[in-house]
Amino acid sequence: MNTKALPDELRRYKRQIIMPQIGERGQRRLLASTIAIIGLGALGSVIATSFVRLGIGKVKVVDRDHVELDNLHRQILYDEKDLAAGLPKATAAAEKLRKMNSQVKIEPIVAHAGPDNIENIITDVDLVLDGTDNFETRFLINDACVKHALPWIYGGVIATTGMCMVIIPFKSACFRCLMPQKPPAQSIPTTATHGVLINTVSIIASLQVMEGLKILLQREEDLIQKLVQIDVWRGSWTLLEIGRVENDCPCCGHKKFEFLAR
Incomplete structure (x- = not known):
C-alpha cells in the first residue's frame, strides 16, 4: 500500500493501515465508530488509551469516582496533579x-x-467495554446490552489473575449464562483484599481491546469466542467453552432484564 497517498486524517494511522486486518477501509470504519467504556479504573484506563490511539470516532468514558492515591500504581491515565486537583476520573481521563x-x-x-x-x-454506541470492578454493574451492562442487541466485552482482574469474554447477544453466551446469579458479596475477592498488579491489568485490557477491534472491523469470525483465564505469575492461559443456555438463561433466553428494573 502506498501510505504516502493517504489523506491527512489517516496518516497518523499508516502503521496499522498497512496491516491486512485493518487497511484503509477498516480505519475509516473505526473512525466512524462509537464506544462506551464503563468504569475508568485500571482496565478502563488501558482500554481508553488504546482505542483513542487506534483512532475511534467517539469514546464515552463513564465513572463517578475521583482520583485517589492508591489508583496511581495501576491506573495509567492519572498522575499526581490529578490527585492534587481532586479531579473526577472521567474529567481527568x-x-x-x-x-x-x-x-x-x-x-x-x-x-x-x-x-x-x-x-x-x-x-448510540457500537460496542461497550467493561472497566468496572463489581458484579452488580456487570449484570446491569449485560441486561442493557442484551436488550438492545449490543456487543460488550467483560474483563476482570484480581492479583495476578484475570478473565476476558466477548458477549454477542443471541449469538454467544451472555454474562448470566456464565454466572446465573450474583455471588454473595462476602464470597467475592477484591483488589482491596487480594491486591492487583498492573501487568495483569495490561494483558486483560489489551485482550478486551483486541476483541473489540475485531467486532468494530466486522471480523467476528476471528473472535476468540471463549472465556479467557490467565495467571501472569504462573504464565498460564486457559480457554473455556461457555455455551449459551438459551432455555434457562433469564436474560438472553427469557429476556427478563431484572437488573434494569432495580
Missing part, C-alpha cells in the same frame, strides 16, 4: 485522551452507571 488524539471525540460522563441512565449511555 478526557483531558489526557484529547491530548493523545484530537481527532477523537471524548464524552466524559461523571456518573454511576445505573438502571436510570445505562440505556441512555449506550443508546
Whole structure:
C-alpha cells in the first residue's frame, strides 16, 4: 500500500493501515465508530488509551469516582496533579485522551452507571467495554446490552489473575449464562483484599481491546469466542467453552432484564 497517498486524517494511522486486518477501509470504519467504556479504573484506563490511539470516532468514558492515591500504581491515565486537583476520573481521563488524539471525540460522563441512565449511555454506541470492578454493574451492562442487541466485552482482574469474554447477544453466551446469579458479596475477592498488579491489568485490557477491534472491523469470525483465564505469575492461559443456555438463561433466553428494573 502506498501510505504516502493517504489523506491527512489517516496518516497518523499508516502503521496499522498497512496491516491486512485493518487497511484503509477498516480505519475509516473505526473512525466512524462509537464506544462506551464503563468504569475508568485500571482496565478502563488501558482500554481508553488504546482505542483513542487506534483512532475511534467517539469514546464515552463513564465513572463517578475521583482520583485517589492508591489508583496511581495501576491506573495509567492519572498522575499526581490529578490527585492534587481532586479531579473526577472521567474529567481527568478526557483531558489526557484529547491530548493523545484530537481527532477523537471524548464524552466524559461523571456518573454511576445505573438502571436510570445505562440505556441512555449506550443508546448510540457500537460496542461497550467493561472497566468496572463489581458484579452488580456487570449484570446491569449485560441486561442493557442484551436488550438492545449490543456487543460488550467483560474483563476482570484480581492479583495476578484475570478473565476476558466477548458477549454477542443471541449469538454467544451472555454474562448470566456464565454466572446465573450474583455471588454473595462476602464470597467475592477484591483488589482491596487480594491486591492487583498492573501487568495483569495490561494483558486483560489489551485482550478486551483486541476483541473489540475485531467486532468494530466486522471480523467476528476471528473472535476468540471463549472465556479467557490467565495467571501472569504462573504464565498460564486457559480457554473455556461457555455455551449459551438459551432455555434457562433469564436474560438472553427469557429476556427478563431484572437488573434494569432495580
